[in-house]
Amino acid sequence: MKVLRFVCLILAALVGNSVFAQSQRKLGQLMRERGEYYFTLSVDDPLAIQSIGEICSVDATDGKTVVAYANQKEYDKLLSLGYQPELQTPPSLRANVTMWDGQGTYNWDSYLTYDQYVSMMEGFSDKAIEGRECTLFSLGTLSTSAHRQLLGVRINNGNPEGKPKFLYTSTMHGDEITGMILMLRLIDELCTSTDSRIVNLVNDLDIYIMPLTNPDGTYKGGNSTVNSAQRYNGNNIDLNRNYKDYYQGAHPDGNSYEDETIWTMAMGDENLFTMSANYHGGAEVMNYPWDAVYDDHADKDWYEYVCTEYVQIARQTYSSYMSDTYSDGVTNGAAWYVITGSRQDYMNAYGQCREVTVECSTTKTPSASQLSNFWNYNHNSMLAFMEQCRNGVHGVVRDADTGEPVEGVKVTVLNHDSETSFITTHSVGDFHRPIKGGSYIIQFTKEGYCSERMNVTVADGQRVDLDVYLTPEGNCPVLMNCYEQLMPSTDGSYVMGYLDDSTLHMPTHNNSSSVTTTSVDVTPTENGFTVGEESTIPQVTLTAYGSNGQYYIRYNNRYLARATYSNTLTWNTTTSQYGRWYINANGIYITRNNTNYYLYYSNGSFQISTSQNNNITFYTEGNCPPEQVVSLGIDWNWWTPTLEMSLDDLEAALGSNAILINSQDEGFARYDGEGWSGTLDTIVAGQMYRILTTAATEFTLSGEAVVSTITFLPGYNWFGYTGSQSKNVAMALGDFTPTEGDTITAEDGTTATFTNGSWNDNFILVPGHGYVYHSNAQESRNITFE
Ligand SMILES: [Zn+2]
Structure with a gap:
């Protein structure tokens, strides 16, 4: 799809002018009939590339030449604006396409007719071995004249509930056909192989594979050949610009949603796939979100990790695979070039899915004899990528009272997730969160329940399973985002400020998952509270909250202490004969007759001593530091x-x-x-x-956040953007009035120019990034970011 190869495309420029004009006329006629134009454009200004991308589909650029596709309307608009496209032979017409003759066994070394494709998809169910379910599904039948279907196969062991859903799709650009054959071959393997790696994948995942998501584009030349396949769909729309865009809103391409788009968005919304990859061609590179903006995805480090793994495994078979665009074979989408309305961005922003784009062959429609080579390069990588769907943090969320699974619980990784990267629990309360190895706090929230948090540490390539219980709403604790340590107070009196009613709770824990809370009426006093010498000494409990060895002790919805224990918490005051309780940074202590007895934690249980044991640290809610x-x-x-x-x-x-x-x-x-x-x-x-x-x-x-004032001197200025969030250049600069011709350049070389009184809106300033501002003003000017 995105490619930087021009050598063969500019050959036209080398032949004589009259021959060239003649070939342009022929190509023009061909493309008018096809309804899809394929061409190059010379550009002298990087901004022009963006402008062209807003009119038609840019397929590639090296900064001087743009390779692009357009439908008739888009093409007419280009011409009306004075662009001079140079038509090129479409990729699918340059290919040496061999179709399968339908005789004997299919050997994955030829392309399939549409009927052969449908028949193969229909056959997987019967072909599946014992213990495999390979179920054909159809998202719908296209209303274009050939009435082709969007087919898929769902593969599992017959017991998919509670398992991560995985999606592979290909060929939404109809002339990028390599991935279609890869997908078919993978379905065949998943349905028939007894290799333990395949058995494990089928047992652990619920797998959906759709080899051909733009059949009208691929079979543009009729059902019997993929020769003359086209990029756009049957209505001449680029499907990978047609999705709802998180940053640009609905209809970023100005077209209504195509059926293919509507059905795929609905499938993504309904299934909430854990992971997905979508195969394209025209380059060899792994591409991860976002396509529309330069902002990092919350899971950027995970994307780098799984994409790099894909490339490195493939290179064990072919050492220079996926090196045509980037040496490491991996890129962030926008860093390559910005597009809006991509499926990858939709699935990530709205489908709770971690989806990547796999550009799997430089040649969009390679010679059929090459297809087996591409399978060999990708096969192990495809399996490894699916295996990543089993890793990370998984678990089940249940109602603490009824034990019933809770669906639709929002699972957020604190200090990590963004508005688009959280997930929710599925039908049996299950959740699946691939994530880069590390230590995280995971928060579970749903209306009607108290929020819960758990600490988790997971390594790359491993999985952690959590059992989460949500308590129905009532007396929910206040969860703290950040903590401030309580400093000791000599008399402990400040601590008693927590006693805002006459009930004190102290912990009695049998084990980490069983918490008993009992309480007693006490009499608050200025210095704490008392129970009468003669009265029964209270059996009181502080509740301990937490998991995996870390506990937060809370009282009246306030967190008082955080302590790390090995496993058991015990504390029982039944036999204690003390009259006053204090809590401070030295511990929980109890005083009677002017003697302080300290509660401390030792060898798996709370104990009482007359000496201070500074082994429990107390925290209270604090402001999060910037x-x-x-x-x-x-x-x-x-x-x-x-x-x-x-x-x-x-x-x-x-x-x-x-x-x-x-x-x-x-x-x-x-x-x-x-x-x-x-x-x-x-x-x-x-x-x-x-x-x-x-x-x-x-x-x-x-540290302390700063509001910085920057002075732009005439000429070039290095400056940093210290605003609180990413903003387009006009918004970021606020009241500042630029001078005509002022420019801002980013690290990647993109530039915005202040022309005719406005900036190009698509240039985004990201906090913490540096830029170069060229000021045309005669005097220095100040600007303050907020
Ligand atoms: Zn593509």
């Missing part, structure tokens, strides 16, 4: 701090992953393998620094 998550790629990065921070902090965070930091005034800091030195002595929020790294690196800085 943080800046910094993610630097290999090579040069344009970066700015959004927090008050020191050069030492930055150098420590970079460790040995960076070798140079430059500022605009030529100040520098250099890392020589042992330490940092140079002329740079401070780091100023709002100034841009260029950091040269030797390895991708990620770290989190915390």
